[in-house]
Amino acid sequence: MKGMGFEMDNGKITSFQVSLLMYSVILATGFITIPAISAHYAMNDFWLAPVLAILAGGSVLAISIKLHQLYPNKNLIQYSERIIGKVPGKILGIIYFQFFVFTCGIVSREYAEFVTGNFLFKTPMFCLVILMVLLAAFAVRGGVELIVRSTLLLTPLFILPLFFLLLLLPDFDVSNILPFMSHGFIPVIKGSLAPVSWYSEFLIIAYFLPSVIDQNKTVKYSFLSLLAVSASLTYVCLVALFVLGPDTANKVYPVLTAFRYISRADFFENLEALLLAMWVVGNFIKIAAVYYAAVLSFTSCFNLKDYKPFVFPIGILIVIHCFWDIPSFFKMAGFLATVGSFHLSTFMLVVPFLLFIIALCRKQWSKLVS
Amino acid sequence: MKRIGHPHSVKSKFMRKSRLLRMIHSKPEPTNKNSNQREEAPQHPLFSSLEQNKQQLEEVYSKCSDFIIRSFPVGDSNQVVIYYIDGLANASRIEQTIVEPLMGFNGETISIGYLAQHLITSASSKLVVTFDEAIKHLSIGEPLLLLNDEAQAITFGLSNWQTRSIEEPTAESVIRGPREGFTETLRVNTSLIRRIIKSPLLKMDSLCIGEYTQTNIIVTYIEGLAAAELISEVKERLGRIRIDGILESGYIEELIEDSPLSPFPQILSTERPDVVSANLLEGRVAILTEGTPFALIAPITFFSLMQSAEDYYQRFLFSTAIRWLRYFFAAISLLLPSFYVALLTFHQEMVPGSLLISMATSREAVPFPALVEALLMEITFEALREAGVRLPKQIGAAVSIVGALVIGQAAVQAGLVSAPMVIIVAITGISSFMIPRYITGLPIRLLRFPFILLAGSLGLLGIMSGLIALVLHLCSLKSFHVPYLSSVVKSDLKDIFIRSPIWMMDARPDLVTETNKYRQAQGQMPKPSQGSNDE
Numbered sequence: 001m002k003g004m005g006f007e008m009d010n011g012k013i014t015s016f017q018v019s020l021l022m023y024s025v026i027l028a029t030g031f032i033t034i035p036a037i038s039a040h041y042a043m044n045d046f047w048l049a050p051v052l053a054i055l056a057g058g059s060v061l062a063i064s065i066k067l068h069q070l071y072p073n074k075n076l077i078q079y080s081e082r083i084i085g086k087v088p089g090k091i092l093g094i095i096y097f098q099f100f101v102f103t104c105g106i107v108s109r110e111y112a113e114f115v116t117g118n119f120l121f122k123t124p125m126f127c128l129v130i131l132m133v134l135l136a137a138f139a140v141r142g143g144v145e146l147i148v149r150s151t152l153l154l155t156p157l158f159i160l161p162l163f164f165l166l167l168l169l170p171d172f173d174v175s176n177i178l179p180f181m182s183h184g185f186i187p188v189i190k191g192s193l194a195p196v197s198w199y200s201e202f203l204i205i206a207y208f209l210p211s212v213i214d215q216n217k218t219v220k221y222s223f224l225s226l227l228a229v230s231a232s233l234t235y236v237c238l239v240a241l242f243v244l245g246p247d248t249a250n251k252v253y254p255v256l257t258a259f260r261y262i263s264r265a266d267f268f269e270n271l272e273a274l275l276l277a278m279w280v281v282g283n284f285i286k287i288a289a290v291y292y293a294a295v296l297s298f299t300s301c302f303n304l305k306d307y308k309p310f311v312f313p314i315g316i317l318i319v320i321h322c323f324w325d326i327p328s329f330f331k332m333a334g335f336l337a338t339v340g341s342f343h344l345s346t347f348m349l350v351v352p353f354l355l356f357i358i359a360l361c362r363k364q365w366s367k368l369v370s
Numbered sequence: 371m372k373r374i375g376h377p378h379s380v381k382s383k384f385m386r387k388s389r390l391l392r393m394i395h396s397k398p399e400p401t402n403k404n405s406n407q408r409e410e411a412p413q414h415p416l417f418s419s420l421e422q423n424k425q426q427l428e429e430v431y432s433k434c435s436d437f438i439i440r441s442f443p444v445g446d447s448n449q450v451v452i453y454y455i456d457g458l459a460n461a462s463r464i465e466q467t468i469v470e471p472l473m474g475f476n477g478e479t480i481s482i483g484y485l486a487q488h489l490i491t492s493a494s495s496k497l498v499v500t501f502d503e504a505i506k507h508l509s510i511g512e513p514l515l516l517l518n519d520e521a522q523a524i525t526f527g528l529s530n531w532q533t534r535s536i537e538e539p540t541a542e543s544v545i546r547g548p549r550e551g552f553t554e555t556l557r558v559n560t561s562l563i564r565r566i567i568k569s570p571l572l573k574m575d576s577l578c579i580g581e582y583t584q585t586n587i588i589v590t591y592i593e594g595l596a597a598a599e600l601i602s603e604v605k606e607r608l609g610r611i612r613i614d615g616i617l618e619s620g621y622i623e624e625l626i627e628d629s630p631l632s633p634f635p636q637i638l639s640t641e642r643p644d645v646v647s648a649n650l651l652e653g654r655v656a657i658l659t660e661g662t663p664f665a666l667i668a669p670i671t672f673f674s675l676m677q678s679a680e681d682y683y684q685r686f687l688f689s690t691a692i693r694w695l696r697y698f699f700a701a702i703s704l705l706l707p708s709f710y711v712a713l714l715t716f717h718q719e720m721v722p723g724s725l726l727i728s729m730a731t732s733r734e735a736v737p738f739p740a741l742v743e744a745l746l747m748e749i750t751f752e753a754l755r756e757a758g759v760r761l762p763k764q765i766g767a768a769v770s771i772v773g774a775l776v777i778g779q780a781a782v783q784a785g786l787v788s789a790p791m792v793i794i795v796a797i798t799g800i801s802s803f804m805i806p807r808y809i810t811g812l813p814i815r816l817l818r819f820p821f822i823l824l825a826g827s828l829g830l831l832g833i834m835s836g837l838i839a840l841v842l843h844l845c846s847l848k849s850f851h852v853p854y855l856s857s858v859v860k861s862d863l864k865d866i867f868i869r870s871p872i873w874m875m876d877a878r879p880d881l882v883t884e885t886n887k888y889r890q891a892q893g894q895m896p897k898p899s900q901g902s903n904d905e
Contacts, residue, residue, distance in 0.1 A: 115831060120716065123828065131828075135838050142846050149845040149855065154838065270719045273830050280834035 011145035015217040018208045019225035021151045024158055025289045026057075026229045028282030029110055030198045031162075032253050034233060035240045037337045039249035042191025043183055044176060046248070047241055049192040050233035057199030057226045060349055063356045064206040065218060070359055076206040076352070077300035083359045092351075093301030099347045100294035101314065104287055105321025106332070106340075108132060111283040112322070113329045118256060119276050129322050132280075136288040137315045140295055141308055144211045147292060151285050158281045161274040162232065165239045165255075167264045172242040195233065197341040200348035202226065207293045252333070291318065413500045420518040424451055426501065427516075431508075444472045447479050449518040458511025460530035467491045468515065468526065482520045494527035509584065533558065539641040539663070541808055544680040552641045552663035556586050559658050559665065562643040563590060567650060571595075577608055579622070583615035586660040587622070590646075595653040595878070603850055604655045604668060619659040619666050626668075628848045633813035636849040638667040638674055645679050651889070652879050669850035673866045676700065678806035681869050689869035696804055703801035704814050707744045708825035708833050710794045714740035716829030735785035741826030743787050747795045748818060750777060755799070871895075 038046035064076075071079035077096060081089030112128045120128070139147050181188070205222060212218055240254040243261060248254045259272045295314050299307040326332045417423050424441075431437040431453075438461075440452040450472060454464060471489050486495050498504050498514075499522055508514050511529030536558065539551030552559045560574055571594055577587040587608060591601055607626040616622060623637045624630060640646060641663040646656045649667045657666040667674075676696060681689040713721055714729070721729065736743060754773045758766045778796075781787045798818070805811040817840070824832030847854035864870040865879075873894040877887055 120829060120831060127828075128831070131835055135835060135842070138839070138842055142842065146842065146845050149853075150838070150841045153841050153845070153855070157837075269722055273717045273720045276830050277834050280831055281838065284838050 011143045011211050012213050013144055013148045013208065013211050015212055015214050015221040017148040017152055018205060018212055018218070019221040020155055021148050021208065021285065021289060022202055022205055022222065023225050023228055023232075024151060024155055024282055024285040025204060026198055026201055027232060028158070028279075028286035029107060030195070030229075030233060031236050031255055031282075032114065032279065033110070033336060034194050034198060035237050035248055035254045036251055037194040038191040038237065039240070039246075039254070040191070040337065041193070042187045043249075044179070044241060044246055045181055045183070045188050046191050047177075047234055047237035048188050050195045050230045050237060052188060052192040053195035053199045054226060054230050056196040056345070056349060057202055057229070058223070060200050060202045060352065061205065061222050061226060063352045064203055064209065065222065067352070067356055067359060068206065068209040070363070073210045075210055075296055075300055076203070077297050079359075080355055083355050083362065090301055093297055096347065097294055097297040097301060100290055100297055101317050102321055102325060103344070104290040104294055104318045105325055106335075107283065107287055107290060108318060108322040109326050109332060110336075111279065111287070113332060114253065114279060115276070117329065118253070118272070126319070126323070129319055132284060132287060133291075133315050133319055133322075135284055136291045137311050139284075139288040140292045141311045144208060144292070147285075147288050148208075150288075154281045154285060158278050158285070159232075161271075161278040162236065164262065164268070164271055164274060165236070165258060167262050167268055167271075168239065168243055168258060171261065172239075173245060174242060176241050176245040177238075193341045193345075194337070195230075196349070197344035199226070199229070200345045203348040203352055204289050204293050206352075207296050208289075291315070294318070413502055415500050416498075416504070416521045416523060418519060418521040420449060420451065420516055420520075423516050423523075427453065427504070427514075430501075430505065440469065442469075442473065444485075444517075445475050445477045445480065451516045452513055453508060453516075454513035454528075455508060455511055458529055458531050459513050460528045463528050463530070464513050464526075467528070468513065480517075482517045482522050482524060485515075485517060486524050490524075490526070495524050496527075498523050498525055506584075536562070542640060542642050542645070542679065542806070544678070544683065547680050547683045548642075548644050550643055552643060552658075552665060554661050554663060556588060556658060556660040559643070559663070560588060560590070563646055563650070563656075563658075566643060566647040567592065572650070575605065577605070579608065579611050579613065580616040581612075581614050583617070583661075585616040587616070588658040589655060590650065590658060591655045592650050592653070595651065596655050597653065600653075600655055600669070600850060604657070608657070616659060616661075618662045619657065619664045622657060622659060623666055628850065632843065632847055633816050634672070634844070634847060634854070635675065635809045635813075636668075636670065636847065636854070638670045638807075639664045639809060640667065641665070642679055648679070648682070649674075669848075669852035671849070671852065671856055672844060672847075672854050675807055675810040676805070682872075686869050686871045690867075693867070693869060696806065699801035699804040700810075700814060703798055703805070703811075704818055705821060705833065706798050706801070707748055707794055707818060708821035708836075709830075710791070711740045711744045711822055712825040712829045712833055715826060729788070729790050732788040732790055736788045737786075739826070740791075741822065743791050744794075744822050744826075745819070747787055747791050748798070748822065751795050751799055752815065 034050070035046065038049040042049055067076075067079060068074070071082060074082070077089070077093040080092050083089070084092065108129045111132060112125045115128055116123060116125050139150060202222070209215075209218065236255060240248050240258055243258050244251060244254055251257045256272055256275055259275045260270060262271045263269045291311075291314070295307050295311055298304075298310055298314060304310070326335070417426070428439065436456045438454050438456050438459075442450060444450045452464065452468060454461070468490050471491055472485070475489055480489075482497075486497070496507070498507060504514050504523055504525070507525040511531055512525040513528055515524045515526070517523075533555045534553050536550050536553055538549040542551075550562060552562065564572065569592070571592050573591055573593050575589045577589065579585055579587050589601070589604055589608065604626075608622070611622070611625050613621065613625070619639060623635070623639065627636050629636065638649070646665050646667060650656055654667050654669065657668070659665075676693070681693065714733075718726060733740075738746065754769075754777070757769055757773070760766075761769055778792045782789050782792055802811050802815060805814065821833060821836050824836045826832075828835065844854055864875065873890075873896070876890055876892045878889050
């Protein structure tokens with residue numbers, strides 16, 4: 001293998017596959033959660049939030065791709081050691097490992113809360129979490145190729161249900177969009193904080209880039225993926241706005257409510273089970289990707305060549321985080337609407353940005369010295 | 371019989387062939403532990419004394435009542451012995467072309483070469499110099515002739531045994547397309563392929579597997595189309611087989627698969643020469659086995675299991691539609707019962723109101739939960755189906771129809787199962803018959819049951835988890851290092867979701883060598899202007 005870094009995973013994937021993966025990673029939980037949080041701040045202008053957040057998503061993507069170009073075939077942890085030195089790099093690696101395990105735990109909890117709260121009321125939550133983490137663990141153990149290949153096959157199942165929202169077309173009340181920007185621009189910016197934190201999850205691409213074979217297409221496809229993400233999210237937000245109006249902020253899961261409204265031709269009724277299917281698939285992809293990032297952070301931090309033995313132990317950690325970090329559904333919703341945004345964007349946007357600045361300075365410095 | 375405990379005993383077991391030869395040669399066996407290649411087995415030359423040769427061969431074939439010995443003098447001073455296996459060799463031709471001319475000869479001493487060239491009228495003969503060769507020829511029905519004071523023997527190509535004639539393959543029938551199927555005779559099968567692919571680049575490497583059955587295996591491929599690594603990999607895997615006997619190509623399939631524990635077949639088996647030829651032309655390797663009409667093809671992808679030969683013989687629009695129908699019903703066959711169980715158990719709200727009422731009415735008297743009901747009916751259906759297959763043809767059809775009617779009708783009337791469940795099982799059954807290959811249907815039939823259990827315990831979420839697990843499994847499967855779903859992953863979809871017109875399928879599938887990329891001239895889409903008859 002080329003490059004001097006440790007080769008964790010010698011799977012080979014394409015840019016297109018990675019972008020498809022990132023699409024599902026961002027939107028898996030985004031569809032369900034973002035409209036409500038954004039509507040809480042931005043009132044009837046919340047559909048602008050996903051558009052505005054492109055800026056943040058674009059910068060995260062640009063930073064991760066640029067850093068990867070500076071340090072080819074290395075993942076986030078491996079090059080942060082090069083950028084800020086060995087010991088600080090290791091510390092950062094451990095922090096990132098912890099961060100990804102925590103994020104994965106939160107995502108698993110979100111998944112399980114949604115399922116037990118709306119569909120399987122009596123099923124114990126740990127059953128659902130363990131089943132999902134186990135599936136993700138098998139995917140992660142299979143390596144990067146298995147993750148992206150299964151994503152490729154599962155993504156249609158994840159995207160198609162969204163088109164069923166169009167069955168609501170006759171119920172759309174387009175006037176809900178007015179008054180446009182009546183509260184000024186500040187609420188929209190506040191509302192875009194949630195999508196910003198979700199979009200910053202594009203940083204996970206930094207763990208997949210070393211396995212990409214067609215590097216020259218990465219920029220094109222990943223930005224297409226970003227555009228697709230914000231287009232889909234804007235679509236969902238608009239549907240929620242047209243159907244639910246200003247009430248969107250009061251719903252826990254606006255999309256679920258919209259799906260429940262569907263009733264066409266005496267046959268397409270109560271399609272929320274479709275949303276459940278989509279939710280399972282999307283969360284599987286998301287948990288697998290974050291899980292992979294966690295495992296790779298851990299092994300890169302300690303320069304371990306084989307990551308496979310660590311997959312299941314880290315899975316146990318994820319399950320533990322899923323239950324210990326969050327006491328109840330309301331705490332979780334509160335966390336996601338307030339601290340969560342800052343927590344996510346600190347690690348996925350601010351820290352990489354600082355790393356990027358330092359890397360550039362180091363490069364300039366070494367140029368000056370020579 | 372000796373038990374096989376550890377790898378060494380496999381080798382020592384393999385040395386049993388040498389035990390047979392030890393009977394011939396009383397000298398100690400050179401035990402070369404490292405060499406486990408068949409070709410390296412020591413060769414035992416024939417003696418120059420007729421008596422010794424006779425004694426050894428007859429000892430080897432002692433207690434074989436079908437082993438015929440004919441001994442008679444030739445001319446003044448010569449003695450000849452002819453051996454053959456009754457029923458495998460053509461006895462009347464032996465009389466006609468070997469025995470009669472020799473008996474009619476009354477000259478002086480002759481050599482074996484003279485005998486073969488001037489006296490015997492049989493067309494093909496071959497000199498052999500070792501016991502191993504002699505036994506090999508005898509066992510395929512060729513008569514062996516020994517002459518006094520010669521350390522050589524002659525065999526004649528006079529084998530002739532009963533074979534089944536070429537018939538239409540029953541498991542893969544087509545409406546349009548060739549109706550020839552393979553038979554149990556290897557030579558007939560190779561000739562069927564050679565008749566389709568006449569190029570000498572069609573290679574047929576012969577192997578012999580099975581210590582007792584000595585089954586002939588032919589690895590066939592087209593040189594320049596099949597990747598060299600693939601050919602050597604196939605031969606390598608075949609060469610690893612150490613077994614008493616190969617009775618069907620299924621033995622080989624199980625011994626050379628990539629993932630033996632998977633429910634999905636990773637090697638295609640077919641009894642159609644045109645399917646084998648099509649696959650050879652796409653750079654795959656076929657393995658023909660003596661004694662079975664089923665040829666093996668490797669590597670395959672999941673989608674080759676869902677294709678029928680006729681897809682390529684009928685118009686592409688219709689083939690495309692049929693493919694979609696097939697995929698849809700394969701999904702139905704896998705998921706319908708579990709979906710029904712999930713709906714009834716967890717997601718009643720998804721069922722439209724009026725339908726829900728009629729379903730609830732019919733389930734009123736049913737004492738079981740939907741999960742038990744579904745399992746009960748599915749198992750019954752599988753049992754009926756299996757009974758129908760194994761019974762003699764005349765009874766089989768009656769049993770399955772009467773069984774299904776009686777059980778279905780009576781069970782519903784007695785209130786043991788609900789009518790919708792019977793409908794579901796019937797639809798599932800019909801869908802599973804839509805799958806063009808029997809071997810593809812098996813994993814789907816099997817996986818239906820875990821899906822029903824998952825649906826009964828976790829509803830739609832269980833089905834989705836099962837689907838994810840299935841996708842993960844399929845994505846990690848490989849067939850001779852070719853990923854099982856490679857064509858989807860590489861977005862090479864022109865022969866998967868649609869059956870492209872022949873004139874559009876210019877490029878070969880990706881598994882062949884890079885140098886030989888196109889299989890036909892490009893731009894062959896027929897247009898009226900191409901015809902010259904218009905002027």
